[in-house]
Amino acid sequence: MQGLMMNMPLLITEIMQHAERVNGQQEIVSVTRDNPRHRYTYREAFARARKLASAVAEWGLARGDRIGTLAWNDYRHLETYYGSACSGYVCHTINPRLFPEQLVYIINHAEDRYIFLDPDFLPLVEKLAPECPGVKGWVVLTDEANMPATELASAICYETLVAGGSEDFVWPVLDENDACALCYTSGTTGHPKGVLYSHRSTMLHAYATMMPDAMGLSASDVVLPIVPMFHVNAWGNPYSCPMAGSKMVFPGNKMGDGETLANLINEEGVTLSAGVPTVWLALLAHLKTSGKTVETLKRVVVGGAACPLSIAEGFDAYGVESRIGWGMTEMSPLGSINASADQKDRYSAEEYSRLRLKAGRPIFGVEMKIVDDEGNELPWDGKAYGSLKVRGSWICSAYFKREADGAHAEPGWFETGDVATIDPEGYMAITDRTKDVIKSGGEWISSIELENVAMSHPKVAEAAVIGHYHPKWSERPLLIVVRKGDGQDLTAEEMLAWFEGKVATWWKPDAVEFVAELPHGATGKIHKVSLREQFQDYSFPGL
Numbered sequence: 127m128q129g130l131m132m133n134m135p136l137l138i139t140e141i142m143q144h145a146e147r148v149n150g151q152q153e154i155v156s157v158t159r160d161n162p163r164h165r166y167t168y169r170e171a172f173a174r175a176r177k178l179a180s181a182v183a184e185w186g187l188a189r190g191d192r193i194g195t196l197a198w199n200d201y202r203h204l205e206t207y208y209g210s211a212c213s214g215y216v217c218h219t220i221n222p223r224l225f226p227e228q229l230v231y232i233i234n235h236a237e238d239r240y241i242f243l244d245p246d247f248l249p250l251v252e253k254l255a256p257e258c259p260g261v262k263g264w265v266v267l268t269d270e271a272n273m274p275a276t277e278l279a280s281a282i283c284y285e286t287l288v289a290g291g292s293e294d295f296v297w298p299v300l301d302e303n304d305a306c307a308l309c310y311t312s313g314t315t316g317h318p319k320g321v322l323y324s325h326r327s328t329m330l331h332a333y334a335t336m337m338p339d340a341m342g343l344s345a346s347d348v349v350l351p352i353v354p355m356f357h358v359n360a361w362g363n364p365y366s367c368p369m370a371g372s373k374m375v376f377p378g379n380k381m382g383d384g385e386t387l388a389n390l391i392n393e394e395g396v397t398l399s400a401g402v403p404t405v406w407l408a409l410l411a412h413l414k415t416s417g418k419t420v421e422t423l424k425r426v427v428v429g430g431a432a433c434p435l436s437i438a439e440g441f442d443a444y445g446v447e448s449r450i451g452w453g454m455t456e457m458s459p460l461g462s463i464n465a466s467a468d469q470k471d472r473y474s475a476e477e478y479s480r481l482r483l484k485a486g487r488p489i490f491g492v493e494m495k496i497v498d499d500e501g502n503e504l505p506w507d508g509k510a511y512g513s514l515k516v517r518g519s520w521i522c523s524a525y526f527k528r529e530a531d532g533a534h535a536e537p538g539w540f541e542t543g544d545v546a547t548i549d550p551e552g553y554m555a556i557t558d559r560t561k562d563v564i565k566s567g568g569e570w571i572s573s574i575e576l577e578n579v580a581m582s583h584p585k586v587a588e589a590a591v592i593g594h595y596h597p598k599w600s601e602r603p604l605l606i607v608v609r610k611g612d613g614q615d616l617t618a619e620e621m622l623a624w625f626e627g628k629v630a631t632w633w634k635p636d637a638v639e640f641v642a643e644l645p646h647g648a649t650g651k652i653h654k655v656s657l658r659e660q661f662q663d664y665s666f667p668g669l
């Protein structure tokens with residue numbers, strides 16, 4: 127017998143319409159190149175999204191056609207998200223920090239018909255455009271007064287385009303399984319792979335991220351999404367905030383600037399924010415040097431890469447709860463989150479400082495397992511390491527226009543490429559990327575745990591550990607460190623001694639090398655492939 131409930135398609139169009147009706151007065155604040163503090167309401171945003179959609183309808187695109195964006199987090203990008211996807215096109219967010227060859231590959235592979243770009247990227251686009259013949263027009267996200275001079279024949283001014291549209295545009299009724307967004311993973315080797323989200327998956331993911339033990343959003347929150355809208359849809363914030371009715375504060379191209387972030391938090395009353403560890407390091411460094419505080423900020427979500435204890439404790443000092451989240455582009459992205467702060471009293475200080483750094487518990491809707499090399503499931507005992515596999519309604523079942531690869535080898539599961547432990551309470555801890563794990567004499571050493579220990583040294587600004595060739599053990603850990611400005615006297619002996627008693631003796635790095643900076647990839651993570659290349663001719667001392 128079937129239930130007797132209405133079968134409404136789960137469309138992100140509904141999020142927009144709900145926000146317009148119910149949270150119409152709520153504010154959206156943005157930093158843009160033409161206005162350091164643009165502000166308007168959800169009602170105005172979505173009226174403009176309709177005007178945009180009606181103007182774009184004149185272009186004669188087909189359902190499912192891709193519209194690319196090369197843009198920062200701001201209100202025009204938000205309008206483009208909804209205006210394109212809710213018209214039945216696919217909003218393809220492109221990471222502008224990728225190499226030009228990767229950008230050309232992505233734009234052509236996705237078959238983008240139009241691309242909306244921030245004026246900051248015009249010089250880049252002028253170079254790429256001849257290699258992207260499928261793109262019919264380039265829409266510059268600004269007004270006529272600020273429109274830069276360009277030789278690009280097919281450049282269109284965004285505000286002029288919107289002005290020509292009609293607010294009376296009626297959104298089409300789409301199938302909930304229709305694609306709404308596309309994002310390519312910035313793979314370290316091979317071509318980037320496209321992850322194609324549906325309206326349904328995006329909606330379900332947004333619901334899930336709002337849960338109290340996830341991001342915990344409410345209408346009284348003021349949310350600052352620092353994580354870029356080109357990196358997995360800013361972890362769902364452009365959908366979950368209008369759903370909850372939270373005020374949104376977009377940092378534009380100032381997302382890595384600690385001073386702008388601190389000012390936005392204090393002036394706009396930000397309560398909640400999300401970003402990768404690098405931006406939190408920038409914010410905490412600014413707070414320290416300026417003496418500022420962040421009184422309104424209640425919680426930050428730290429994800430995208432392992433979070434060192436120094437960030438978690440750095441936020442403690444300002445009364446801000448930090449929650450580590452784990453996920454992937456392929457997972458929309460949220461898979462797990464660590465909300466253990468609420469249960470801190472159950473643990474000793476030492477246990478808690480270990481627990482809080484774990485990637486957290488799976489959120490409802492994401493199923494996880496860890497398996498050994500033969501695919502046998504491993505116990506959730508907090509000790510067994512295995513390859514992490516996931517499944518759920520917002521996890522990709524295949525890559526866009528690509529043959530199935532190893533990641534989908536087991537039917538119904540996605541292999542994340544991460545190595546993890548899961549404890550009896552469901553706390554998952556990432557110990558490595560499969561490719562980064564260090565195998566010493568056949569035993570695994572977690573590079574992330576060693577990095578966490580190194581990062582807790584007061585003179586260390588950033589640290590990475592790679593497995594390096596060793597004639598006896600096949601690989602041993604090599605620690606590479608960037609010293610803090612005032613920690614230039616840190617010696618190799620002092621650094622290595624820091625590991626005593628903190629990790630098993632045989633995990634201790636064999637050597638440490640100091641560098642001025644570490645290579646970072648397009649999403650701000652340490653690029654270990656480059657680091658391994660950089661140190662390929664290195665020999666451990668005494669060998």
Ligand code: AMP
Pocket residue numbers: 311312358428429430431432433450451452453454455456459485542543544556558559649
């Ligand atoms: P991306 O698809 O670019 O978001 O990258 C996803 C990958 O980032 C994951 O597979 C992990 O290797 C890494 N990652 C994300 N969150 C965390 C975390 N909290 N701790 C450790 N690694 C993480």
